[in-house]
Amino acid sequence: MHSRIQKPSAAWVSFSCASVVLSAGLLGYGLLSMPIDQWQRFFLLMGIAMFAQAIVVATKTLRDNEEAEKLMREPDDAGAVRLPRELQGSV
Template identity: 40%
Template sequence: MYNEQGIQQDSASWVFFVKACFVAAIGALGGGIFLMPADMWVKGYLLMGMLFTVGSTFTLAKTLRDQHEAQKLIYKISNAKTEKMLKEFEINNN
């Protein structure tokens, strides 16, 4: 789905689905840690590991997205320069 500026956007139903899956996954993992037959320090360690994993996953995803967006911008600028050089070459040869 694209908006008026030609930027691709996800549908509202897809965004809801992704958020619901995230909440379900975190809830299931947290519930599993809470209900497992282990000492509190083991549960705390697993919970801390889960939180660090989720946080680092968000950071990794954002970083990869930013790199992708930067690369798209670089390609766009490069294509614009190439188009300009080709137009100038065309004008000079006519």
């Protein structure tokens, strides 16, 4: 069984990029307009940056684990190369 790989549409990719830019801009505006000291702004910014990094790393790790399991379950669908029968016994 061969599964068809679906890529996200251009509209979804554009929406995702626009969401990141808009949220970063609004967050920056909010941080700059808050009536707090400079060190408090940097502390909040550092916490937000570390949280965003943790989310990206966790998402990538979960995706990599899912793809590794898929490769182990369905080697033919994942594009694995089959060795000729003569070579299978010698490997």
